[in-house]
Each structure stands twice: as C-alpha cells, then as structure tokens.
Amino acid sequence: MKKRVLIGSPVRQPPDILELFLGSLANLAHSDLETDVYFIDDNEDGCSSDLLEDFKIYSKMNVVIEKGDKSITQYIRNEKTHFWDEKLVWKVAGYKNKIIDYCRMNNYDYLFLVDSDLVLHPKTIEALIEANKDIISEVFWTKWQPDSSELPQVWLYDQYNLIRQTRGEVLGPEETDLRYLGFLNQLREPGVYEVGGLGACTLITQEALAKGVNFNEIYNITFWGEDRHFCIRAAALGFNLYVDTHYPAYHIYRLSDLPGAIEYLSRNTISDISFLRRxxxxxxxxxxxxxxxxxxxxxxxxxxxxxxxxxxxxxxxxxxxxxxxxxxxxxxxxxxxxxxxxxxxxxxxxxxxxxxxxxxxxxxxxxxxxxxxxxxxxxxxxxxxxxxxxxxxxxxxxxxxxxxxxxxxxxxxxxxxQNKKRRNKAKNNKLTLMMLVRNEADKMLRKTLSHAAKYADEAVILDDASTDDTVAICQEIFKDKPLTIVSNEHHGFSNEIALRKQLWNLTVQTNPDWILALDADEVFEDSIIQYIRQLIDQPAFDYYTFRLYDMWDEDHYREDTFWQAHKYFRIFLTRYQPDFHYAWYETPQHCGRLPYNIFALEGCQCYIRLKHLGWSTPELREEKYKRYLELDPEGKYGNINQYQTILSPDPILKKWE
Structure with a gap:
C-alpha cells in the first residue's frame, strides 16, 4: 500500500511568487506515494487565490482549499526584509495547527509543511522520507539582508545559534569563527545532519503528530517565532531534529530573487506545468x-x-x-x-x-x-x-x-x-527668475539676487512702488543678463493677489521654459548651482517642491508649534505650460506666489533647502509683525496665532547644518 502524504501550506503571496511555488509542487516526484494538498488561502490578491483554484483543477493531486482569516494584521514585505508582528506569527501558527489536525484526522503517514515562497526540487519529499526521521527539513538558504551572506533556515541552539558548543564552554573569537564556518560548510555538503531548530520545509511523521507536536505558544519561553516553540516542544517530547541537504530548495525572499527561481524551476522540471502559463x-x-x-x-x-x-x-x-x-x-x-x-x-x-x-x-x-x-x-x-x-x-x-x-x-x-500639448523640452531650457520687490535695498535683496544670478538665465522683477534703491540694485546685479523690471506707480501690497498675477503675466510674456518664484529674502543652498540643470533639463516633471526654513539668524531656524514651514514641501520651481489653465487663490493676502493648481501636473520633491531670511534680524521681525497686523488684523488670510508669536522672547531655534 502506498504511503499517504499531506502537503500543507498557509498561503499569502503575490502571484509571481506563488506560481513558481505551485509549479514546484506540481513537479514533485511522488509516483510511489499518495499525495494530497491542503492550502489555507490567506491571499490579499485575488489573482493568487485564482492560482490556487487553477492548481486544484490542473494538478494530479487531490487539493483542499480553506479560506483564511484576513482580519488580522497586514503582512509587510519589501526588497530589504519582511516584517512580522506577534499577531501575525500566531495567526500563522494557528493555520499550521489546523493543517496538523486535518492530517491526524485523515490518518496520513506524513505531513509535509512547506512555506509558499519556496521552489522545491522534484526529489524533495522522496529524499526526506528516505532519511527515515520523525522530523526533518530540507535546507534552503536566504540572504536575510540584501548585503548579507546566505544563511540556512536551520540552527543549532536557542533563537538562531549556528556555533557548536557545550553548555558553559567559552570560545575565543578565532574558534567561534571556525565553528561557525564549519557548521555552514557542513550544510553545503549532501547529507543528513542533526540540528536544534528547523522550519518552513519540514516532513513530520504520523508518530510525531500522534505524540502532540504542534505550534502552540509555550508561555514561559520568549523566543520569537512559532518554529522555535514547535522545535522546543518536539525535543521535549523526545524527538531529535534533522536537516537533509541533498536537494536544497530555492527561497524567493525578495522579488529580485525571481529570475533565479525561474531558472531553478526550469532546470529541474520533470512534469507538465503548462497550466502556470495559462x-x-x-x-x-x-x-x-x-x-x-x-x-x-x-x-x-x-x-x-x-x-x-x-x-x-x-x-x-x-x-x-x-x-x-x-x-x-x-x-x-x-x-x-x-x-x-x-x-x-x-x-x-x-x-x-x-x-x-x-x-x-x-x-x-x-x-x-x-x-x-x-x-x-x-x-x-x-x-x-x-x-x-x-x-x-x-x-x-x-x-x-x-x-x-x-x-x-x-x-x-x-x-x-482641446488639443492641449505639453512642453517636455529635455535640454537647453531657459530658467527665469520671477520676483516681487518693495523697498528691499537695505535688507536681503543684494544677497538673494547675487546668488540667484549665478544660475538663473534671466529675471522678471515687479517693483511695488519702491522709494529706495531697490530697482538700481536689481539692474546692477543683472546687468549682464536679460532683465525685465516694471515699477508700479502706487504701492499695492494690500492686494497681494493683483501683484502676484501681474508678475506672473509679465513673466509668461517672456516665453520662459522654467520659472523660479523667489521672494527678495530667500536663498537656496549653494548646491542648487550644481544641480539646477539636472532639475530642469528633463522631460518628465513640470514642477519641484522644496522646504523653506524660517531663519532667525544666519545659522539658526525656528521650529515650534506655529513655525514648521520646513516640514512641508512647496512649489518654487515650475515648467511653464502654455496650454495649461492656471488658477489662483483669489485672496488679498497669502494667495500664494504661484497658481494653486500646478499640483495637477507631474512633479517631484527636491531636497535642496531654501533659507527664508525675512525673519533673520530683530528689525525685520518687528517690521513684519506690524505689517501683518495692519493688513490682516483678524488673521483672516493667515494664522493670527503665528502673528502673535513673531516677537516671542525665547523662540525654539535649531542649528542650520
């Protein structure tokens, strides 16, 4: 009479991984065995559930699929590692216990518990049975971190100790390394070896199941992971644990492992697995x-x-x-x-x-x-x-x-x-500085413009009826580059939106490729000079967002409840799109320096920082405090609480580094 084997697996995998696992199950050699399969479908992706149903239809094994409990904890995995929490660990332990119960109830001779991100060698089950051990795993190797060496899923002691030593034995560094490498090298040689812990690809006999091996938590042990509790219980029940290394499985720990898994399966295919292609x-x-x-x-x-x-x-x-x-x-x-x-x-x-x-x-x-x-x-x-x-x-x-x-x-x-077309010029883009100024001669204008002139190709400046040398400074600094400067006859900052729209219209009349919207007290880090061409000479993005730091002096910025501008990314640099319908916030104050709907375009965050020097001296803070309370006394367009903290005697400052 043929021995009966139940292959059991809780399954939550993306389809690309799952199809290779299923292909390897369909590819297992089991002509002298009666082999059935029991899946617990815990998949989030419906396509993965469909794959299980396809396997049930097209494989030559009897397949049972039971739905899992999807209400407990999302499983997070990425190209670096996998993240398990306690609830998820014991949820999976419960699934494995359910498979054990099904196996015992139906009197199978063996249970083969296997994780669904493995690709098995065709001879895996036959080799494990031939070893004649009550509990034995087939080895597989994993880089637990992308830049680490491959390590096995079996170990010798405790949580994950790979060094042979007797209780109380003290080892020096050299001997520790020798024994560590000795164990790993042993597992690279075909054979059957005794270990202290195993999991994920394990054959268990009916005798071991009958004596009570399971994945229940042992309350007075803090080792992480259900496999540790299984192994300790098995040893306490009198079973030694073994690993077979004749036919190592392939572990798809990351999506980047897929090409190797595909090659492994195709190299070892002995059965028809064309249903996977369908x-x-x-x-x-x-x-x-x-x-x-x-x-x-x-x-x-x-x-x-x-x-x-x-x-x-x-x-x-x-x-x-x-x-x-x-x-x-x-x-x-x-x-x-x-x-x-x-x-x-x-x-x-x-x-x-x-x-x-x-x-x-x-x-x-x-x-x-x-x-x-x-x-x-x-x-x-x-x-x-x-x-x-x-x-x-x-x-x-x-x-x-x-x-x-x-x-x-x-x-x-x-x-x-409307046949609107997007500009996507990828080289030789013109960068136009756009700035609104008023009485900036004795403030930060010279510093701001001198820095911007190092990388901007031209400038458009709207002067809001300055009464000092602001215009002359602009003309001096941009004397060698194209400059459009318009001076209004009457001061109009009480209606900022009108000024911002006037400046925008002046700028687009110069047919800019890219527009950089800076105020007269804002200066980028020097790295902008090095990277500006990379930012604008590309076809993909139409705007960049940056973080603006409110500087309280040259070397410190303010950060407290009402001063957190640097925690947010805002648009300062945008590609001009003539066919785009730009729209503005129509408010007298705090309307924004750029149209609000630029976010409808494709953009990107940039981590070059921007210094806002408009608060960086006591005199500037005093002036702005008075201006905001005069123009917006109720905080209708801004934050009245922030206005009231401008002159705080002990602001929280952080070092600019």
Missing part, C-alpha cells in the same frame, strides 16, 4: 480588462449627463487630487461645447510589472460629436497601475500622445479634445 495569461488579462473598462468609462461622455466624477473610482487618491484641480473647468467646457464622446480601446499590453506596480501601453479612439460636428481622434500612451490595500489596482499615472507624437497636456477628456 494562469499568468489569465491574470494579465484581468489587468488589461481593468484598463479597457477605465478607458471606456473615463473617456466616454454625454454632456447632458456629465457630473465630472465619471471614472474617478479608478484613480489613486494622489492622482484623483490632480484631476480635481482642473475638473470644474473641464466640466464647464464639455457642457458649453455639447460634447458627446464614445471611447473605444484598440490595443493594450503590459510592458513592465512588479509586486506593486504595473506599466501598460494602451491605444484607443474617441468618436466625438461637438456642436453638431463629428470627428475621430486616436490616442496612445502609458498607464501606471499601483497596488492598493485589499489588492486593488488603481491608476496613478497617465501619459498620452496625439497621432503626431506630441505629448498631451493633462489627461482629462476636455484637455485632450
């Missing part, structure tokens, strides 16, 4: 179907029914915020022009995929009716999907091109139909 094709079709539905929903329109929210459920929160910046304007345009549109996907293909991101190339057509005129527009581009909680995939980036190859400005239907 499963992968079906999984990819799910992603492509999602994109096609998105294209049809988001880019189809009937102006009589349009709400502006069509397709919004397909976007990540970050990208939805970009859409919201322009959606009201776009909706008005669709209604005014009586737009009806039917979107039809043409082609789509996955061009790149990781555990958390999918890149898809798409082409589609728009059949448009507008004010009685009909036309068809063809578009193509790239869409990025990002993985969210509960394994949802949402659109996080859209880059579309017109038939002539030009890049679309924006991604909404209204923007596409």
């Amino acid at each position: 499963s992968k094709e079906r999984r990819e079709e799910i992603y492509l179907s999602l994109i096609r539905e998105f294209i049809k929903t988001f880019y189809s329109c009937d102006y009589r029914l349009a709400t502006g929210y069509e397709g919004s459920g397909y976007f990540t929160p970050k990208y939805l915020n970009k859409l919201n910046q322009v959606e009201e304007t776009n909706l008005k345009w669709l209604i005014q022009n009586q737009i009806t549109c039917v979107s039809k996907p043409v082609e789509s293909e996955i061009t790149a995929k990781t555990e958390s991101k999918i890149e898809i190339r798409i082409s589609f057509t728009l059949s448009i009716a507008a004010n009685g005129q009909n036309e068809t527009l063809s578009l193509q581009g790239n869409i990025t999907l990002l993985r969210q909680e509960q394994a949802r995939w949402l659109v996080d980036s859209l880059q579309l091109q017109y038939p002539d190859g030009s890049e679309a400005m924006g991604f909404s239907l209204a923007e596409l139909l």
Whole structure:
C-alpha cells in the first residue's frame, strides 16, 4: 500500500511568487506515494487565490482549499526584509495547527509543511522520507539582508545559534569563527545532519503528530517565532531534529530573487506545468480588462449627463487630487461645447510589472460629436497601475500622445479634445527668475539676487512702488543678463493677489521654459548651482517642491508649534505650460506666489533647502509683525496665532547644518 502524504501550506503571496511555488509542487516526484494538498488561502490578491483554484483543477493531486482569516494584521514585505508582528506569527501558527489536525484526522503517514515562497526540487519529499526521521527539513538558504551572506533556515541552539558548543564552554573569537564556518560548510555538503531548530520545509511523521507536536505558544519561553516553540516542544517530547541537504530548495525572499527561481524551476522540471502559463495569461488579462473598462468609462461622455466624477473610482487618491484641480473647468467646457464622446480601446499590453506596480501601453479612439460636428481622434500612451490595500489596482499615472507624437497636456477628456500639448523640452531650457520687490535695498535683496544670478538665465522683477534703491540694485546685479523690471506707480501690497498675477503675466510674456518664484529674502543652498540643470533639463516633471526654513539668524531656524514651514514641501520651481489653465487663490493676502493648481501636473520633491531670511534680524521681525497686523488684523488670510508669536522672547531655534 502506498504511503499517504499531506502537503500543507498557509498561503499569502503575490502571484509571481506563488506560481513558481505551485509549479514546484506540481513537479514533485511522488509516483510511489499518495499525495494530497491542503492550502489555507490567506491571499490579499485575488489573482493568487485564482492560482490556487487553477492548481486544484490542473494538478494530479487531490487539493483542499480553506479560506483564511484576513482580519488580522497586514503582512509587510519589501526588497530589504519582511516584517512580522506577534499577531501575525500566531495567526500563522494557528493555520499550521489546523493543517496538523486535518492530517491526524485523515490518518496520513506524513505531513509535509512547506512555506509558499519556496521552489522545491522534484526529489524533495522522496529524499526526506528516505532519511527515515520523525522530523526533518530540507535546507534552503536566504540572504536575510540584501548585503548579507546566505544563511540556512536551520540552527543549532536557542533563537538562531549556528556555533557548536557545550553548555558553559567559552570560545575565543578565532574558534567561534571556525565553528561557525564549519557548521555552514557542513550544510553545503549532501547529507543528513542533526540540528536544534528547523522550519518552513519540514516532513513530520504520523508518530510525531500522534505524540502532540504542534505550534502552540509555550508561555514561559520568549523566543520569537512559532518554529522555535514547535522545535522546543518536539525535543521535549523526545524527538531529535534533522536537516537533509541533498536537494536544497530555492527561497524567493525578495522579488529580485525571481529570475533565479525561474531558472531553478526550469532546470529541474520533470512534469507538465503548462497550466502556470495559462494562469499568468489569465491574470494579465484581468489587468488589461481593468484598463479597457477605465478607458471606456473615463473617456466616454454625454454632456447632458456629465457630473465630472465619471471614472474617478479608478484613480489613486494622489492622482484623483490632480484631476480635481482642473475638473470644474473641464466640466464647464464639455457642457458649453455639447460634447458627446464614445471611447473605444484598440490595443493594450503590459510592458513592465512588479509586486506593486504595473506599466501598460494602451491605444484607443474617441468618436466625438461637438456642436453638431463629428470627428475621430486616436490616442496612445502609458498607464501606471499601483497596488492598493485589499489588492486593488488603481491608476496613478497617465501619459498620452496625439497621432503626431506630441505629448498631451493633462489627461482629462476636455484637455485632450482641446488639443492641449505639453512642453517636455529635455535640454537647453531657459530658467527665469520671477520676483516681487518693495523697498528691499537695505535688507536681503543684494544677497538673494547675487546668488540667484549665478544660475538663473534671466529675471522678471515687479517693483511695488519702491522709494529706495531697490530697482538700481536689481539692474546692477543683472546687468549682464536679460532683465525685465516694471515699477508700479502706487504701492499695492494690500492686494497681494493683483501683484502676484501681474508678475506672473509679465513673466509668461517672456516665453520662459522654467520659472523660479523667489521672494527678495530667500536663498537656496549653494548646491542648487550644481544641480539646477539636472532639475530642469528633463522631460518628465513640470514642477519641484522644496522646504523653506524660517531663519532667525544666519545659522539658526525656528521650529515650534506655529513655525514648521520646513516640514512641508512647496512649489518654487515650475515648467511653464502654455496650454495649461492656471488658477489662483483669489485672496488679498497669502494667495500664494504661484497658481494653486500646478499640483495637477507631474512633479517631484527636491531636497535642496531654501533659507527664508525675512525673519533673520530683530528689525525685520518687528517690521513684519506690524505689517501683518495692519493688513490682516483678524488673521483672516493667515494664522493670527503665528502673528502673535513673531516677537516671542525665547523662540525654539535649531542649528542650520
């Protein structure tokens, strides 16, 4: 009579890892065994659950799939390591105990407990049974940190001691190293060796199960991990633990391990595992179907029914915020022009995929009716999907091109139909400094402009009716570079928005490539001079955000409850896009130096810091205190509590380093 083996595994894996594990199970040699499989499906990704169902259908083994409890703790993994907390450890222990109970209840001769991120050699189970041990694991090796050496999943003593020594024996450093390397070298040689701890790829006999080995927590032991408690209990019940090293498994600890795992499986394949290819094709079709539905929903329109929210459920929160910046304007345009549109996907293909991101190339057509005129527009581009909680995939980036190859400005239907095109110049960009000034001659103007002149190509300056030498200083410093300077006849800072918009219009009239919006008391770190060309001579981003530090003197900045500007990134540098509809906060004070909806474009954080010197002397603080209370006495446009702390005698200061 054939011996009966139950393969048991709790499963929570991304599909790309799981399919290789399942392929290795289907590839196991077990002709002289009756082999069944028991999965506990704890997957977050529905595609992984589908893979288990495919395995159940196409493999030659009897497969039971039980749903796990997905309410306990998210499992976090990245390219560096894996993160387990106590709840998750004992949740998995409970799953393993459930598998043990099923095995005992159904009178299997062996239980093979295996983790679902392993790729097994075909002879694994046969070799473990042949070793004739009650509890034995097949070895595998892992780099627990990306830059560390490979180590085994078995050990000799305690938590993870790999050095042979007797109780109380004291070893010197040299002997410690020799024994450490001796144990590791032994495990590289084919054989069966006694160890003190094991896990993740373990064969257990019916006798050991009958005597009570399990993964219950031992309350008076603090060792971390359910495998430690299993091993200690097994030893207490009289069982020695062993490792077999004839057919090491391959551990997919990181996604970067996938190429090696694929090569390992293909090198050792002895069975038909073509069902994996069919499963992968079906999984990819799910992603492509999602994109096609998105294209049809988001880019189809009937102006009589349009709400502006069509397709919004397909976007990540970050990208939805970009859409919201322009959606009201776009909706008005669709209604005014009586737009009806039917979107039809043409082609789509996955061009790149990781555990958390999918890149898809798409082409589609728009059949448009507008004010009685009909036309068809063809578009193509790239869409990025990002993985969210509960394994949802949402659109996080859209880059579309017109038939002539030009890049679309924006991604909404209204923007596409207006043939708005994005500038994406990648070299020889002109940087234009934009600045608003008033009576800055005796303050920080000379320092600010002298520094900016080292990297800006030209400047546009609006003088708010200065009565000192401000204009002369500007002309002196920018005498060798193009300078546009306009002086207003009357002081207008009580209505800042009018000044900011006037300055913006003056600047865009010079046809800038990039605009740097600085105030007369702001100076970047010197590194801006070295890196500015890298920032602006690229096609991908249209703005950069920076942190602004409120300096209380040359070497210290303020940080307390109401002084935390440096903890946030704000836009100071933006590429000018002529086809973008810029919008402003229409408030007399604190309206912002740039249009608020620039965030609808693609941008990037930059860690070059910016000094704000406008508070850096007692005289400047006194002047600003009086000005803010005069222009905004109720704190309607700013923070009245911050105004009241400007002259605090003991501010909290930090060293600029």
